[in-house]
Amino acid sequence: MTAPTQARPAITGYHHIGITATDLDASVAWYQRVLGLQPLPMTFPHHGAEESGHAVLLLEPAQGWAIGIHRHVSNPGTPASEAATGLDHFAWAVSSREDLDAWASWLDEQGVEHAGVTDTTDPMPYSVLVFRDPDNLQLELVHLPG
Template sequence: MTATEHRPALGTFHHFSATVSDVEASAAWYERVFGMSRVPAPFPHYDDADSGYAIVLLDPATGIGIGLHHHRDQQDGPADERRCGLDHISFAVPTRADVDAWASWLDRLGIAHSGANDTDDPVPYTALVFRDPDNVQLEIFYMDTPD
């Protein structure tokens, strides 16, 4: 690649999708935790509608979406970031105080979490780690970016 070549434009994070063991229970959990709204109709799986469907949740303020998938032939068991596939999903927040606000919110909901972890290694950031009903690791993440 030469200095005159550039990659195509990249926008912001749009959505993530996870296969879940109980799509309705997971949808209710994500709606409660993130305050997202369910798209009224389920989405058939792209290019394989007979294999299952997804329930899609959207945050109207940010446009972030979460797809929760049910597969007809899925293999159940808790998510494990040590297996090949998804390690975790991280949601950025604009201030360090927002991480603490999320910790308080999760406490009110009775959801176990790591607490706000501040570190300088390898760069300064703060992360709050918790897990969904299928053990998918989620993070609330703050990193001060220079102007």
């Protein structure tokens, strides 16, 4: 392998992640209710395959990142599985261990099942709260102690 002749181009930040849902409307409503995301007022076609479905982009209003939730006509309705090729899980950072407890309470109020906050030191110290969206996609909130 030869050494690169130029520096890696810059990345300016996280923009969005796209996921596929079995029920677009139910997933959009869930992400609005649970994470406070706000949908843009238009849908996005699958460019080059417009007949295959479309997406709704939901923005996190304070930070500007987004989740695109896609509907695919050919989706057989199979739930997400981290054991299959593709996205294993998605995680967000929180500022403190106490924030994880607050999130656990929030998820309880919203009727969202979760695994409770787990504190571990293996392979490094961190705390995590694991929950799943309506299509079984694993979502995590993580705190790394300073």
